[in-house]
Amino acid sequence: MSKISLNKAGIKASFRRLCFCCLFFFLLHSGLQAQKISKYYSSSIQENGILYFIEGREGFKTDKKDKFLYDLTYLSTNDSLTLNFTIYNAEVLRVEQMELKGSSIHTSSPVSKIFVKDDGKGWEHRYTSTFSFKDLQEFYSSETAMFIIQTKKHGQILLQPKARKWKKQASIFSRIFQMIVANRVED
Amino acid sequence: MIGTIYTDVKGPVAVTGNSNSTKAGSAEATSILGLFATGDASIQAATTNGNISKIHHVDHHSTSILGIFSTYKITVYGE
Numbered sequence: 005m006s007k008i009s010l011n012k013a014g015i016k017a018s019f020r021r022l023c024f025c026c027l028f029f030f031l032l033h034s035g036l037q038a039q040k041i042s043k044y045y046s047s048s049i050q051e052n053g054i055l056y057f058i059e060g061r062e063g064f065k066t067d068k069k070d071k072f073l074y075d076l077t078y079l080s081t082n083d084s085l086t087l088n089f090t091i092y093n094a095e096v097l098r099v100e101q102m103e104l105k106g107s108s109i110h111t112s113s114p115v116s117k118i119f120v121k122d123d124g125k126g127w128e129h130r131y132t133s134t135f136s137f138k139d140l141q142e143f144y145s146s147e148t149a150m151f152i153i154q155t156k157k158h159g160q161i162l163l164q165p166k167a168r169k170w171k172k173q174a175s176i177f178s179r180i181f182q183m184i185v186a187n188r189v190e191d
Numbered sequence: 192m193i194g195t196i197y198t199d200v201k202g203p204v205a206v207t208g209n210s211n212s213t214k215a216g217s218a219e220a221t222s223i224l225g226l227f228a229t230g231d232a233s234i235q236a237a238t239t240n241g242n243i244s245k246i247h248h249v250d251h252h253s254t255s256i257l258g259i260f261s262t263y264k265i266t267v268y269g270e
Contacts, residue, residue, distance in 0.1 A: 043199060046250065048268050050211050057215035057266060077215045077241070086214070088241065118242045132242055 041179050053081035054187065058180055061173055064151060064163040072163050078137065080188060085140060087133045091153060091161065094126040101154040102133040106146025111139045144177040198255035204265065206248040212268040216241015222261040232265045243269035
């Protein structure tokens, strides 16, 4: 009887240790993420400038829990950057426009379809849009933000991140933009 | 290259003779507990996601925490 209770206590202690280790490394990982921006972007030197690819970030969900992912591509010699995004929905959407709304900015861009495919539960839509670098810089310096996807038949889809997630994302993206500007060739 | 406790490694996958990339696309697969792994981290998926028709080079980015949660991401650069 006492052996069984000892074993139970041992299992509980091991489980607690495992949980502690997981929590420790999760916090360590989160901490590292907050400091290092290198894992959020990659850059490549081209003949006509530096190509930056800012990795897709999640954290945006619609009120119907539709998933939204996006990434940014920027060539340092251009004034505009490309925002590619994926939106999952139960129905096939015809997206017409992407809008970015921040504290002091509201800008929009027409979109082009890359593909629409079945993802098992619904439909995965991939579109591309173009925004000016300055507008994106201002958008990521906003305290609150919203992505608005305008569709032809399904109205608008609002995507607003939680304040905490946005604060972290905006600070990382702002720092990346700051680095891009710092790397520009001065006249 | 894999670290038992923590991995955050970027590396090369492939390079072609094309130059002047203007586009990039990525695709990712994830693994949980080393038991379940899902996702499509193929060059084909990354190329489609980035709307790329001509590939310049391909890199990967692997992350892992204690082997409990791992990701493998492919990024394709091209035009």
